[in-house]
Amino acid sequence: MSTAVSGSTDAVPMASQRRVRDVSRLMPLALLAPGIVVIGLGLVWPIAAMLAVSLQDKFPDATRVTLExxxxxxxxxxxxxxxxxxxxxxxxxxxxxxxxxxxxxxxxxxxxxxxxxxxxxxxxxxxxxxxxxxxxxxxxxxxxxxxxxxxxxxxxxxxxxxxxxxxxxxxxxxxxxxxxxxxxxxxxxxxxxxxxxxxxxxxxxxxxxxxxxxxxxxxxxxxxxxxxxxxxxxxxxxxxxxxxxxxxxxxxxxxxxxxxxxxxxxxxxxxxxxxxxxxxxxxxxxxxxxxxxxxxxxx
Amino acid sequence: MTASPPRPGERLLAGYVGLVLLFLALPVLIVIPLAFSTDASLIFPPRGFSLKWFANILERPEFASAFRVSATVAVVATSISLVVGTLAALAFVRYRFPGRDTLLLVFMTPLIFPAIVLAAALALVLSPLGLLRSIAGLVCAHVVLTLPYMLRTAIATLSEIDRSLEEAAQTLGANRWRTFRHVTLPLLRPGLLAGITFSLIISFDEFTVSMFLVGPGLMTLPLEMYNYSEFTLDPTLAAISTILLGLTTIAIVVIEKLVGLGRQFS
Structure with missing residues (x-):
């Protein structure tokens, strides 16, 4: 019930209001984008790569995945x-x-x-x-x-x-x-x-x-x-x-x-x-x- | 409550605090007298007075070149962190969006993530890109490591800015950019300068991550000092340490004057 109510209030804003809201919804993403790139490329990707190497039988030139x-x-x-x-x-x-x-x-x-x-x-x-x-x-x-x-x-x-x-x-x-x-x-x-x-x-x-x-x-x-x-x-x-x-x-x-x-x-x-x-x-x-x-x- | 004379318990506590401060300060300050010793090893108490160890720094070009590498990396990495961190702080302080808390946690992770793991992992991905043993590779790593410090300072400073000042500017017809440029940025400046100083120190002193990324021909100062200590433990290192302590003291005074050092950690 409550979701239906909030959904209906969300659906009625005037066009200009919606534009403002869309902009402010994109704004944090735009501000965060450089940081997400830094953390993604400098932290998440390297750790993921390391995890992958730990599961290879050899490095470089892996032939199979192993837990050995x-x-x-x-x-x-x-x-x-x-x-x-x-x-x-x-x-x-x-x-x-x-x-x-x-x-x-x-x-x-x-x-x-x-x-x-x-x-x-x-x-x-x-x-x-x-x-x-x-x-x-x-x-x-x-x-x-x-x-x-x-x-x-x-x-x-x-x-x-x-x-x-x-x-x-x-x-x-x-x-x-x-x-x-x-x-x-x-x-x-x-x-x-x-x-x-x-x-x-x-x-x-x-x-x-x-x-x-x-x-x-x-x-x-x-x-x-x-x-x-x-x-x-x-x-x-x-x-x-x-x-x-x-x-x-x-x-x-x-x-x-x-x-x-x-x-x-x-x-x-x-x-x-x-x-x-x-x-x-x-x-x-x-x-x-x-x-x-x-x-x-x-x- | 404030005017009462100190009770014995309080005096005991103050004495204990003094001892802990001595424990914290002693290993730092003890390098200064040793830098002027005439002995060729790190003997305490130092004998005589000489400046030959400072002269020795100048005779070894590797220290000067390592200093240049460390300073370059610190300045470039801090500049990038400054922009990235300030923008992210604006998002975290001014907007509520899904996943905000989790993302903030992820951005802060380099603070406590095991340095050795991050070091090896960065070497792993930078190597195929040809960025091993390059200034660019060191800068990439140091941006990740300094970003949390910059972000924390920027968030703390931004949270304290009175938003009605910005609203006033906008009511008077300034657009978003002009408001940021002429109202928000000047208010942010002291906090950001403190963050910059901090980030410079973190980058300049970084050891473990740089260890995997440097090599012959490209050394940072802490690693050059470590390499030197592997073979010779003479007061040359105490002399370099004394110079670094001088620079650190300047940095501490700068932060203290700008925002108060305590604010960096609360």
Whole structure:
């Protein structure tokens, strides 16, 4: 019924009105056309081409379609270890960033301090510094003759320099440094919008500050933690520079393996299959986030 | 509420925030003293004072040529992103159409899409077109990567423009183009300038995607620095980093003066 009614009102506009409406209907398409071309040719087409390569037996000169490369990537212990390490690394980085970042986000959202703007600048500015510069900075701090070893030696705590530069945790440190600002800004954006009267009400009703935080403010800010986590996790799984520069070849992650498969071994189909597995992992995380947001909005 | 003296909890929080800021700033700022060291390796604390590492940059033509490539790509890609992003932002802010939210999500995807996958995929399609190891290929990739930043800034700025100003211009007889040219564009200018600065930085610093598209004879500065670090870890890289930090500081001041840095991220 209702469609019939709206249909009939749509059918009667005067000719001039219809012309205006047709123009305004075409206008967004015209404005979006260049962007659709860029995203279509620069994102959708390349990814589709990559998907196609991952299903070929050989590249170039494919003879048949096959899933064998996915079989290799998902069953070979070498690949499985790397996939496990990649997602573990991203998870650890995300959790640490959330824990370390939350209080800073709280400060940005709630403090009345005159330093607040400076803190804001201090959080954002590192985002604009070249990643290579930051990796060199970490090398200076963690190196055998770096800052930490110099301080420890001056304090007499060590005789031999600690080998801080190779391994999982130096990569974690470097990634947390790069991605922490994204987490802080995501949480602060949500914390800033929470009505403070909820917390005040809990206080008046006798809840202590810890209880108020755990049962009122934290649940309300979960959305900020979730969106920050998605950004941090998705960037972490695809990262290349940090593991290679701070891991010194000891921390093989998917990004490094994909690059090796394609550039060094020139085995594009296997590399492409690994890349698609990485993409699928990212999409699953994004899908979970979408479901979470929808459920959260309904409450 | 505002006038109360800081409670111990607040002081503790402020102290903690200070520590986190130190963690964020230290790896960035530590390159500056090392750039003036006389030692040939990255030893802390630096000894002596010399400008020889800055001189070394000038003696190695590959750094200057990589800088030129990075700057050219950043400027061309940003110019294209600017036009494409502003037009798309007008559609997203001013019109409601089916699939709007989905399309906006797709336009923003390069922000979180695994860089390594996009890198390999772009190399795959650019190679048969003969665009591998070319400025044009790098520009194509960097337009995709900078578009979300430009779009986000343009959307934020456009949403805040008072539409009654445009309506007033149209009532006074200005057509769509004249209204855009003389009313909308001047109001957009500070936001767009901030977006431009941001996009220049993103493009100039890009590493992973460029890695698949460069080769002998065509290098961007971050990749040239990485290649150098593979063989020599001397303060030359700290010196280049110090110059880049100077340029970044100028960019931050520009954005801060124009729109406030915080607006870029809210």
């Amino acid at each position: 490369h996915y079989g290799t990537v998902l069953s070979d212990p070498y690949f499985l270890r790397i996939i496990g390490r990649t997602f573990a690394l991203a998870t650890v980085v995300t959790v640490i960033a959330a824990l370390v970042g939350y209080p800073v986000a709280w400060y940005l959202a709630r403090s009345n301090s005159r330093w607040k703007h400076l803190v804001f600048l201090g959080v954002i500015a590192p985002l604009m510094v070249s990643i290579i510069v930051r990796m060199i900075g970490w090398t200076i701090i963690l190196g055998n003759e770096g800052l930490i070893n110099a301080v420890l030696r001056a304090l007499g705590a060590i005789d031999e320099p600690l080998r801080l530069m190779q391994g999982f945790w130096s990569v974690v440190l470097g990634l947390v440094h790069i991605l922490l600002p994204f987490m802080i800004l995501s949480i602060a954006a949500v914390l800033g919008k929470i009505d403070r009267s909820y917390a005040e009400a809990a206080n008046i009703l006798g809840a202590n500050p810890v209880r108020t935080f755990l049962s009122v403010t934290l649940p309300l800010s979960v959305q900020g933690i979730a969106s920050g986590s998605v950004i941090v996790f998705c960037i972490s799984v695809g990262v290349f520079v940090t593991p290679i520069m701070l891991g010194r070849g000891q921390v093989a992650v998917l990004a490094i393996t994909i690059q090796e498969q394609m550039v060094v071994l020139v085995d594009w189909p296997t590399g492409a299959a690994a890349a698609m597995v990485l993409t699928a992992g990212t999409l699953v995380v994004l899908g979970l986030y979408g479901m979470f947001i929808r459920r959260h909005a309904r409450r």
